[in-house]
Amino acid sequence: MSRAIAAVQTPGRRLRSEGKKAAILDAAEALFIAEGYERASVDAIAARAQVSKRTVYDHFGEKGTIFLRVLERVNDALVGAVRAAIDQELTPGRDLSEALTAFGQRVVTQTFPSSDYATFRRLTSQRSSIPQLAEAARDRPERMLEERFAVLAANGEIRAADPRVAARHFTALTISLALDAIEDRQDAGAEEPEILAIITDGVDAFLRAYR
Incomplete structure (x- = not known):
């Protein structure tokens, strides 16, 4: 793929990435409230956000970091x-x-x-x-x-x-x-x-x- 094509696609990829991050935080917030921090799992967050577990880890890392991002938001x-x-x-x-x-x-x-x-x-x-x-x-x-x-x-x-x-x-x-x-x-x-x-x-x- 040429650099020109990649440059054109970058904003779209960035938009999709931000959309996934928002979906993960929305899902995590709902689960942390409904089930509490201890019981809410990364697997459940990924399932609710309709992304892979790897995507969750790629964006945020461990569950504690996800909780802090939710709280900060x-x-x-x-x-x-x-x-x-x-x-x-x-x-x-x-x-x-x-x-x-x-x-x-x-x-x-x-x-x-x-x-x-x-x-x-x-x-x-x-x-x-x-x-x-x-x-x-x-x-x-x-x-x-x-x-x-x-x-x-x-x-x-x-x-x-x-x-x-x-x-x-x-x-x-x-x-x-x-x-x-x-x-x-x-x-x-x-x-x-x-x-x-x-x-x-x-x-x-x-x-x-x-x-």
Whole structure:
């Protein structure tokens, strides 16, 4: 085969390769959730993805690597959702109380109830022997919020000598408390007005401390 022909075919082969990788990750995610990390086998992943076992190993290697790629993919989706909430709600010139309230409510009522977050929780709640995301990947949403709080501090909108601590305080007073309320009322379900009240009270407490 000439180099010219090979070059023309390369994009097609690359597309097929990416399609197989996505199918493998989709199959692995479903099996890790349904059966758990220990019981899900590479053979079963290959069968569900309709590829050979060798193809699975060629793309990802061992099962632990497949699990990490699945976890990273879900985490990336969540990070993207948090980034969008920061960029679209914590905007320059917007009333800070309104912006922080909108951000907290959006994260709690839209991002965390998403299927991506449910998948992330189910994957990471398995036995401690499962492969774990690197700390840097787990901390990305908090670091993004820290960066935005550093901008708010630099602009004089909040008084925060340590934006990282400020971000943690904000999260503890708003998002964490709202999620606790949701988990405490799993059977009945926490009502959105209740969640908004928690977020609003938390934002008020945060701004009293940081303004």
